[in-house]
Amino acid sequence: MSKFRKKDGKELPPISTASLPDIVFMLLFFFMVSTTMREVTYMVQMRLPQATELTKLEKKSLVSYIYVGEPLAQYQKTFGVAPRIQLNDQFANVSDIIDYVIAEREARNEAERSMIVTSLKVDENTTMGIVTDIKQELRKAAALHINYSARSRVER
Amino acid sequence: MARKTPEIPAASLADIAFMLLIFFLVTTTMDVDSGLERRLPQWVPPEQLDEDQQIKERNVFVVLVNRNNDLLVEGEYANLQDLRERAKHFMANPYNEESLPEKEPKQVPYFGEIMVSKGVISLRNDMDTKYGMYIAVQNELVAAINELRDELARRQFGKPYNELEKEQQDAVREIYPSRISEAEPRKR
Secondary structure: OOOOOOOOOOOOOOOOOOHHHHHHHHHHHHHHHHHHEEOOOOOOOOOOOEEEOOOOOOOOHHHHEEEEEOOHHHHHHEEEEEEEEEOOOOEEEEHHHHHHHHHHHOOOOHHHHHEEEEEEEEOOOOOOOHHHHHHHHOOOOOOEEEEEEEEOOOOO | OOOOOOOOOOHHHHHHHHHHHHHHHHEEEOOOOEEEEEEEOOOOOHHHOOOOOOOOOOEEEEEEEEOOOOOEOOOOOOOOOHHHHHHHHHOOOOOOOOOOOOOEEEEEEEEEEEEEEEEEEEEEEEOOEEEHOOOOOOHHHEEEEHHHHHHHHHHOOOHHHHOHHHHHHHHHHHHHOOOOOOOOOOOO
16 A cells, blocks of 8 residues: 555754744834834832723833932932932932923924823832922923823732 | 855844844833823912912812821821722712712813813822822722723713823813812921
């Protein structure tokens, strides 16, 4: 019976890997398009509070960030352990916020300036004193649209 | 006779691509930032701040988080779990109680003339309040208003709020505006 003839001696041909680079490149492009680069290195520790009523920040290019929290261990020698504000890549004072907001506004083109959202990434153990000061500065700078950054929590 | 140039081996191409892929995987963030969206009130210079802008007491729902992270609603201690229901009851005022906010008739598209509450939620905090607690309270208040909108949308249109058309959402929002005021810090 020729149908059940043993395949003696005939080895399987090796699977062609010629298309492997194409597959990997496809993955690569997917990741390049769908993600954004990490822009700043965090200098403060942040554990964001939890919330359920979250809104997503749609356009990343229109968001400017303010980080607040305890300085990381390697900065604690020079900056202490009290919560500090981080703007871009450096520690800042409350009085620097207006300049920061104006600089962020200048960096966007005119049509987008009214849509800028300020995202407050604040550690949950920070006291409100510093947050209230930031809010007052933002109001002075007319950056009224804010977003209290939070992690999502599943409803009990 | 011209010799054919030997083909460049493409075997290492996959390795190069993998390396790039891993580089991008490591340096990028996938998570979409999300948070509680709020709008701050316009800045008013302190000297122009008129104190006589009185709102009737029945129209204000005072929520205070003190320095020990205790929650006080209308001057009394309260639980965080009850806050959402109380805020909803305050904003909706279903039985037109005397102690709860007034309502005034208003023309709203899709609804015709409807009674709209004049209630305002006032959220106050202390200098030493923990940010985490503050956000938890604010989350409950935002949730209360979102639930009211959702219930109204289901009653009127038979659909949840976020599935409505934009005009319908605007109408619902007009009946239940997000009136949470983060109070002006008190002068020290």
